Amino acid sequence: xxxxxxxxxxxxxxxxxxxxxxxWVDLTHAFGPDSPHFSAFDSAEFNTLFNHDDGFFxxxxxxAGQYGTHIDAPIHFVRDTRYLAExxxxxxxxxxxxxxxxxxxxxxxxxxxxIEDILKFxxxxxxxxxGTFVALRTDWGKRWPDSEAFNNKDEAGNYRLPxxxxxxxxxxxxxxxxxxxxxxxxxTDSAIDFQKNGALLGEYYVLDQDTYQVELLTxxxxxxAKGAVILNIVPKPDKASGFPxxxxxxxx
Numbered sequence: 042x043x044x045x046x047x048x049x050x051x052x053x054x055x056x057x058x059x060x061x062x063x064x065w066v067d068l069t070h071a072f073g074p075d076s077p078h079f080s081a082f083d084s085a086e087f088n089t090l091f092n093h094d095d096g097f098f099x100x101x102x103x104x105a106g107q108y109g110t111h112i113d114a115p116i117h118f119v120r121d122t123r124y125l126a127e128x129x130x131x132x133x134x135x136x137x138x139x140x141x142x143x144x145x146x147x148x149x150x151x152x153x154x155x156i157e158d159i160l161k162f163x164x165x166x167x168x169x170x171x172g173t174f175v176a177l178r179t180d181w182g183k184r185w186p187d188s189e190a191f192n193n194k195d196e197a198g199n200y201r202l203p204x205x206x207x208x209x210x211x212x213x214x215x216x217x218x219x220x221x222x223x224x225x226x227x228x229t230d231s232a233i234d235f236q237k238n239g240a241l242l243g244e245y246y247v248l249d250q251d252t253y254q255v256e257l258l259t260x261x262x263x264x265x266a267k268g269a270v271i272l273n274i275v276p277k278p279d280k281a282s283g284f285p286x287x288x289x290x291x292x293x
Contacts (some may be wrong), residue, residue, distance in 0.1 A: 072109030182259030
């Protein structure tokens with residue numbers, strides 16, 4: 042090995058050792074047949090194919106791609122765009138910004154993030170940097186795995202879930218040039234916006250930016266507003282619109 046390659050190898054090892062000294066936070070729910078899930082999907086099915094008496098333990102799994110903590114590729118909503126396997130590896134590792142609106146979401150389950158909320162965040166933490174992953178913290182993930190509490194339906198059977206406002210998303214992508222977003226609920230849009238618009242306008246907008254989002258995140262309360270990095274590790278099924286993801290953060 043040349044001296045140059047040896048130096049590069051040593052630098053990588055030092056970087057890995059440095060990262061392992063940091064705190065790592067799992068942002069992913071464990072999921073199963075009884076987990077909360079989008080109402081249009083069937084519950085997951087986990088079946089045992091072979092057990093240890095057969096010589097080895099193996100299972101089969103059946104679930105929608107958008108199940109549990111999952112990643113949505115652009116093709117999920119937008120025709121003729123990228124599938125999951127076409128996302129680049131470096132896109133899946135990004136600086137992380139966490140906007141904490143857990144108090145507001147607790148007081149008003151219909152909370153919808155606005156541009157004003159973003160500007161207030163920036164007054165305290167500085168302008169949101171270009172190329173970042175921005176997560177909306179509502180602490181909704183704390184309701185997992187109780188489906189009734191998570192779905193939070195009113196007497197008319199409508200969901201009452203917080204989320205992103207469309208104008209706030211446009212501000213983040215067009216003015217702040219962020220790369221991707223994530224949240225703790227099923228959908229990008231707040232439920233009240235979906236009911237008003239009759240469509241997930243925010244979700245379509247995000248995926249129309251030729252990027253991805255991660256839904257049903259958890260443990261955002263363990264992260265700083267800025268300084269962490271998010272990593273989204275996902276299988277590579279062909280022609281997939283989305284898939285369960287193992288998202289985690291490394292703290293500064």
